[in-house]
Amino acid sequence: MGTDATGTPAQQIAAGYAGAGQAVELGSVVVDGAVDPTATVRIPLATLNRHGLVAGATGTGKTTSLQVIAEQLSAAGVPVVMADVKGDLSGLSRPGTPGDKTAQRATDTGDDWTPTAFPVEFLSLGTAGIGVPVRATVSSFGPILLSKVLGLNATQESTLGLIFHWADQKGLLLDDLKDLRGVIQVLTSDEGKAELKALGAVSPATAGVILRALVNLEAEGGDTFFGLPELEPEHLIRLDADGRGVVTLLELGAQAARPQLFSTFLMWVLADLFTTLPEIGDVDKPKLVFIFDEAHLLFDDASKAFLQQVEQTVKLIRSKGVGVFFCTQLPTDVPNDVLSQLGARIQHALRAFTPDDQKALAKTVRTYPKTSVYDLEEALTSLGIGEAIVTVLSERGAPTPVAWTRMRAPRSLMGTIGNEAIAAAATASPLQATYGQTDDRPSAFEMLAAKAAQETPPEPPTPSLPPPVSPQPVPEPQAPEPQGPSIIQEVLQSPAFKSFLRSAATTAGREITRSVFGTSSRRRR
Structure with a gap:
């Protein structure tokens, strides 16, 4: 055993633990x-x-x-x-x-x-x-550790790493789960397909799996952990x-x-x-x-x-x-x-x-x-x-x-x-x-929302109605006759005109979405 041969077997064993410096004393030999x-x-x-x-x-x-x-x-x-x-x-x-x-x-x-x-x-x-x-912030936690939490496989872990890289390139801060969720939603939208393709070897299906795993983590309370202020090692x-x-x-x-x-x-x-x-x-x-x-x-x-x-x-x-x-x-x-x-x-x-x-x-x-x-x-x-x-x-x-x-x-x-x-x-x-209060600074989620708001075109002004025509004086007053709605009122209240407005609003919404993500993507490229 490399110890002093004198003493009982227990003491011979203990001799191997002897030393002059400070130590944690665990117990005694049996x-x-x-x-x-x-x-x-x-x-x-x-x-x-x-x-x-x-x-x-x-x-x-x-x-x-x-x-x-x-x-x-x-x-x-x-x-x-x-x-x-x-x-x-x-x-x-x-x-x-x-x-x-x-x-x-x-x-x-x-x-x-x-x-x-x-x-x-x-x-x-x-x-x-x-x-x-x-x-901890999502950014500092990193894709490898987050993949472990989300239960992702090697392919999905690699994809998450590329998504982190894309967010970093765009200057998007990933503080909490809604930031990462917002980034993935942009990349998996119709307007973000070009950006997703540019990342290389990232399939929309894999990104969708990651997004669902994030939603599940949030539902189980994981969103209470990611964010600011972040734990400082000196504490x-x-x-x-x-x-x-x-x-x-x-x-x-x-x-x-x-x-x-x-x-x-x-x-x-x-x-x-x-x-x-x-x-x-x-x-x-x-x-x-x-x-x-x-x-x-x-x-x-x-x-x-x-x-x-x-x-x-x-x-x-x-x-x-x-x-x-x-x-x-x-x-x-x-x-x-x-x-x-x-x-x-x-x-x-x-x-x-x-x-x-x-x-x-x-x-x-x-x-x-x-x-x-x-x-x-x-x-x-x-x-x-x-x-x-x-x-x-x-x-x-x-x-x-x-x-x-x-x-x-x-x-x-x-x-x-x-x-x-x-x-x-x-x-x-x-x-x-x-650490008692959460600090929700503007990060990826807010940055993407602000960008979308800036790129949304203003709504067209509502056409004004012509001024009413003054009635002509009549030589003798007559009892007023009941009048029906004006032609303009009839038009505005007609089902056909309301259907037209809903259709126009839907079309405008699609154009706004394209201008937010499609134009933005082209400008980035």
């Missing part, structure tokens, strides 16, 4: 069912930008492990961004409740457990949630007055029906961080740790272009001082090219009920260093709740020995604080002034 409180398993902060994986079946303690990691990162002055998919992590903002189980876990892991609350910021995806609303990297890292929790809000939008938004945030943060190289502790919960949603049915973007971002963002953790049920949920970049592995219990489960178990075992202390296949199916098989990168950058680890108990509250408390915290947040 060998043959006995836990050694002095044999500590830890992740050096200096290696957290080499990324990690937390995996395991439902109910095995993954969320609790994430809570323990987030607490210690915050205490060390490292901000954390987490997706609170199930709403269980809001308890980070409240001190934990003492109890017999907590006391026993603290004894097992050698932890001087103290109830502690941590600084938490509650954000919601879109304007219909209970946290501070955050958004995710903050410390409180005591120098502790702020834990940003992102909840789904109205996007629960589209969890893929949620996971893809997290990928957008990560890509935005990569774009905006400066290069800092290797540091004593990361600038930010980003945690993807339910990571399988990110990779399910993902296109090749999307997977390449994820792989590239994860590979390069470590130089910006950002660490990334993926949390999912099976390591096989994460593509191999991404999995190979994850230096820390925290694997909770796996089930082996079916042949597919057995295959996944065998693949998981092969991702760990060899060990003579544990039978890993047996260990991975025998772990108790709150226990995990762990290996990380040491401060030297080498894999540590495999450790059956009894995880520490969180010091904050395990469970939700309730929607009312979350809403109250969000209302009091300093970010509310920045």
Whole structure:
């Protein structure tokens, strides 16, 4: 194992995790069912930008492990961004409740457990949630990520990319979904066929499929997410007055029906961080740790272009001082090219009920260093709740020995604080002034509407009637006789004349439409 040969097997394993720098302490080593409180398993902060994986079946303690990691990162002055998919992590903002189980876990892991609350910021995806609303513009989200949300195939994704390119060439700002919808409606209209053809290899049928997918997304509440003001990365990297890292929790809000939008938004945030943060190289502790919960949603049915973007971002963002953790049920949920970049592995219990489960178990075992202390296949199916098989990168950058680890108990509250408390915290947040109100500036939808109004020809003036003729005086007054309608009134009120007006209006409408789009297209060419 490359460790000191002295001491018990548990202490020999723990020697591989020893180091002088700051670290996240996960728990204590278990060998043959006995836990050694002095044999500590830890992740050096200096290696957290080499990324990690937390995996395991439902109910095995993954969320609790994430809570323990987030607490210690915050205490060390490292901000954390987490997706609170199930709403269980809001308890980070409240001190934990003492109890017999907590006391026993603290004894097992050698932890001087103290109830502690941590600084938490509650954000919601879109304007219909209970946290501070955050958004992204359609333009910055981009065609690859939006295609993932819309469930488009490779051909449709390529078409959407060309539509984005056309809008950019025309100077049309794509802030929200109605902007993109307006652009596609122009391109798929009779007057826009020439523009669509000029894009090359874009069929009206494919553009129509994209338009229908956009309409469906709007109907499911996706329009509350896209728009302004857009989330700024610096608001995710903050410390409180005591120098502790702020834990940003992102909840789904109205996007629960589209969890893929949620996971893809997290990928957008990560890509935005990569774009905006400066290069800092290797540091004593990361600038930010980003945690993807339910990571399988990110990779399910993902296109090749999307997977390449994820792989590239994860590979390069470590130089910006950002660490990334993926949390999912099976390591096989994460593509191999991404999995190979994850230096820390925290694997909770796996089930082996079916042949597919057995295959996944065998693949998981092969991702760990060899060990003579544990039978890993047996260990991975025998772990108790709150226990995990762990290996990380040491401060030297080498894999540590495999450790059956009894995880520490969180010091904050395990469970939700309730929607009312979350809403109250969000209302009091300093970010509310920045993101609380939607900014609907003139963008593609308004620009196209204004252009159409400018190119609409003025309506012809209504012909005026001739002035009435003064009656001639008569020598003797006579009783007035009842008069019928004048000839002009008869004409104006006749069904034939009304039919003529409707026909003329229809013809004028067609001419206006042609002048708006056809003439505009010709002028652009």
